Amino acid sequence: MTGFFHETAFYGSDDDFLALVVPFLEDGLRADEAVVVACAEQNTGLVRSALGADVVYLPGADQYSRPSEAISTYRDFFHEHTEAGARQMRVVGDVPHPGTGASWDWWARYEAAVNQAYAEFPVWGLCPYDMRTTPEDVLADVVRTHPNIATALGTHEVNPGFREGLAGTRQVADELERCAPLVDLVDASAGAVREAVGGVLGAIALSEDGAHDVVYAASEIVTNGLTHGVAPVRFRLWADESRVVVAVTDRGPGPSDPLAGLVPTTATRTAGLGLWILHRTCDYVAMGQDSDGFTVRVSVGGQT
Structure with a gap:
């Protein structure tokens, strides 16, 4: 074999x-x-x-x-x-x-x-x-x-049920998303997103590394959406005392490659390597279709 x-x-x-x-x-x-x-x-x-x-x-x-x-x-x-x-x-x-x-x-x-x-x-x-x-x-x-x-x-x-490509699981919203987001921006630049995120992190009990991971994830996912997705690109952030959830949604189909984010790649200038870094630093990363479009969702801190 x-x-x-x-x-x-x-x-x-x-x-x-x-x-x-x-x-x-x-x-x-x-x-x-x-x-x-x-x-x-x-x-x-x-x-x-x-x-x-x-x-x-x-x-x-x-x-x-x-x-x-x-x-x-x-x-x-x-x-x-x-x-x-x-x-x-x-x-x-x-x-x-x-x-x-x-x-x-x-x-x-x-x-x-x-x-x-x-x-x-x-x-x-x-x-x-x-x-x-x-x-x-x-x-x-x-x-x-x-x-x-x-x-x-x-x-x-x-196996007659095997299908090439991604699994069929749909996105499931995080429990923090039951509340209104602390940040909700549409088609904002990565810089504007970083500034907005920095403005709310001071009230959350994250480590220095955790705070850095949130800022990096927010900037990277928005950049990915603006570069490879289909407008509008919506950025949202929720948090409690110790955990942050970030979700970025666009109207595109998202990557079709199952390897996206799970192995390092330089095939694209931003999406490949950036998604992999998220998967190695954030506590949880989900990506796929939901009712609003294609969403990348990350969680940092607390218990997932």
Whole structure:
């Protein structure tokens, strides 16, 4: 097998989980392949009990606060092992979602993005989802983002529900947006936005780095909207005592590339690298269509 073989599976009990992943990993061990488990604590414990120490255990995606960090770390691992001569790697990894207490939007984009982000590596990646905890809308995105699907009977099939591109999840407004925004500007320059943001940050208990992240995010997203979006470009900011939410909406379709923001790029002068910096510094970044158009929404500080 060459390139990245991205596969999902669904299970409803711990026994079902083991029936899916143990034969998959044992086949890799028998073939002298690198065999990796990158799961949350519960599933990692199940595999350890079944297979012991012959498997490489990496932190699961739930240990990374941002999908961009997970992609960077896993790419480094795959590159290191490929350079060392690995002809095939098998990886079982689970992905955070609302059923495990994580926001889904950027993890949905992660599942779409890795089809390209890991494409250069000889990796067979199996992403099992627990149907006891995974919401229906997440399951729909999982089907859409995985080219292949496995069953407990040991079959590995092309997934007819797979679609190239972004996941289907729509934007969900932050709870702070229930109140009127503290700043609401239309087609304002990046400089005017920075000035307006600076005027409200003094009343919010952010660290110096957090305040810098808000100003940078506001300026970058507005610049992106004015440069690549379709007017009008609306900037809004909400805040409580310790957290800030910024949203920028335009009438354009937004980027169609699942990698946008999740990997560094210099393909465009501003949007590519700037979005990636946001994904590495802000506590949460959502981007996609909502009722008003294409919105990039970021949160800094507090609890997300």
